[in-house]
Amino acid sequence: MIELRQLQHQFVIGKKGKEKVLPVLHDINLRIGQGEIVAIVGRSGSGKSTLLNLMSGYIRPTGGDIIVNGRNVTRLSEGEWADFRLQNFGFMFQSFQLIPSMTAYENAELPLVLKGVGADKRRRRVMDMLERVGLAEYAGHYPGELSGGQQQRVSVARALMLNPPIILADEPTGSLDSENESVLLEMIRDLNREQGLTFVIITHDEQVASIAHRTLTLKDGRITDQRIQGGV
Numbered sequence: 001m002i003e004l005r006q007l008q009h010q011f012v013i014g015k016k017g018k019e020k021v022l023p024v025l026h027d028i029n030l031r032i033g034q035g036e037i038v039a040i041v042g043r044s045g046s047g048k049s050t051l052l053n054l055m056s057g058y059i060r061p062t063g064g065d066i067i068v069n070g071r072n073v074t075r076l077s078e079g080e081w082a083d084f085r086l087q088n089f090g091f092m093f094q095s096f097q098l099i100p101s102m103t104a105y106e107n108a109e110l111p112l113v114l115k116g117v118g119a120d121k122r123r124r125r126v127m128d129m130l131e132r133v134g135l136a137e138y139a140g141h142y143p144g145e146l147s148g149g150q151q152q153r154v155s156v157a158r159a160l161m162l163n164p165p166i167i168l169a170d171e172p173t174g175s176l177d178s179e180n181e182s183v184l185l186e187m188i189r190d191l192n193r194e195q196g197l198t199f200v201i202i203t204h205d206e207q208v209a210s211i212a213h214r215t216l217t218l219k220d221g222r223i224t225d226q227r228i229q230g231g232v
């Protein structure tokens with residue numbers, strides 16, 4: 001489903017004329033199968049977010065290849081990546097990344113608007129998804145009027161809106177209390193079991209790693225450990 005071959009990345013930092021090369025990822029080889037939940041752990045600065053940003057085409061690798069669903073996407077143009085991303089990935093973030101000036105409904109609806117889905121179909125789909133995450137009554141609320149757990153559930157509805165096969169999550173439980181964290185993890189487990197969704201989740205949290213089938217440890221831009229738990 002996702003294959004990384006000899007993936008490497010370095011950033012160029014510093015002022016013009018005084019640039020420095022900062023190697024961040026080195027020769028990452030990884031295969032993530034359909035229906036897997038993979039947790040990525042590692043210290044701050046080890047390269048976890050960079051890895052996720054490479055998988056989703058937000059940054060281009062300085063070396064190696066990225067294959068998603070059998071397609072080598074390493075050298076797609078930005079426009080091609082935008083389409084590919086919309087079809088293949090949903091995203092969850094620690095900070096939810098909802099647009100504050102838009103209601104829960106409008107935030108959840110965004111992927112459908114971007115894809116050009118007609119108004120009637122959009123309405124049905126958005127209400128169905130908000131219902132599924134238990135937020136139908138909150139459709140008209142703005143993010144500032146929702147709790148952290150509710151905001152994260154709006155972002156889940158948005159992530160699932162176009163039925164992507166893969167969800168990429170960067171510290172999705174990082175701002176949640178333990179009760180909301182359990183609700184979100186239960187949701188992830190159900191989506192994985194019932195719909196075979198693949199999850200790649202960056203986390204510092206043991207609870208999250210405990211629902212993963214496999215936990216990878218990144219250290220200084222290398223995978224130094226792989227633990228297979230078989231999920232729960």
Ligand SMILES: Nc1ncnc2c1ncn2[C@@H]1O[C@H](COP(=O)(O)OP(=O)(O)OP(=O)(O)O)[C@@H](O)[C@H]1O
Binds near residue numbers: 011022045
């Ligand atoms: N756009 C960028 N330009 C320059 N350097 C960057 C950029 N993004 C990340 N880095 C550097 O790359 C390294 C890895 O960063 P990354 O965000 O991938 O780590 P991380 O493991 O996700 O850390 P954290 O757990 O703190 O989020 C860090 O040294 C960081 O400073």
